[in-house]
Amino acid sequence: MDKLRALKYFIKVADTLSFTEAGRAFDVPASSISRRIAELENSVGAVLLHRTTRSVSLTEMGETYLAQVRSGMAQLAAAEELLKDQASRPSGTLRISCTPSYGRMKLLPVLQDFSDIYPDVLLDVDLSDELQDLGGDKYDIALRAGSEPENRVVARRLDPNIFILAASTTYLATRGTPRTVEDLKGHSALMYRGSKSVLKWLGFDGKNWITPRIVPTFISNDVASLTAMACKHRGMVLLPEWSLREYLQRGELVTVDLSQPVGISRTEVGIYMLYLQSRYLIPKIRLAVEFIYQRLAQRNDDGSLK
Structure with a gap:
């Protein structure tokens, strides 16, 4: 047999x-x-x-x-692929899964540069909020937002994923600038829909984490659409700093600084790059992991990682 x-x-x-x-x-x-x-x-x-x-x-x-x-079988396939790659320049298909907004705004420009350097590597990129299993053959690398994943995979943090409340100056001039979580009551909210549900805003009122009594006026799973609506003065957004950075720099949006913490989670979150240590030995995966990490890992002014 x-x-x-x-x-x-x-x-x-x-x-x-x-x-x-x-x-x-x-x-x-x-x-x-x-x-x-x-x-x-x-x-x-x-x-x-x-x-x-x-x-x-x-x-x-x-x-x-x-x-x-x-x-x-996955380990056998990885071993065979390792031998093939060691005998030649990196080639073959590299399968990457990434959360959509971060993928479009941050990852895809990096992968374009990666393809210029390693043209023999075929990139197969899936933009989805669904968490994928790295234990099979479907994906080599995954980029996900959330808390630090379990220990069975290597997780390298690329970004602290700090959420910022922002709006246009025109909106704030019309509706007023909130200073506390309670001040958010009645404000128009542009809200992000995750893979399972709309992400609720959370605020700390000095004693407890509460859900502010905001009024949802637009919901989308696309960060670009949410920021576009914010720039059109339709409401406030609560989004990761990396997705708002350019809008804040251009002055299209401004940060709304509350005296109390506000976010979408009570625990520390981040953007993580996930992969299996056993597959890191394959040159195309090792090269991609290090290339993405060097380009996207956020650092402090002294060069240390955030």
């Missing part, structure tokens, strides 16, 4: 829950897929799949076996 081939068939059937779909993926008959997996089950001494005339599903043993096999 070609066990490596049988394992690939098993993973594909587990992902698609279909012998027919797996057969199409490998351009072989579904009966060949079924026969190979039956041989694999005999080899390991366990039933991995429930089969009926209409459906296929993993057994409990199959789920356990799949988790181990998928990890091992």
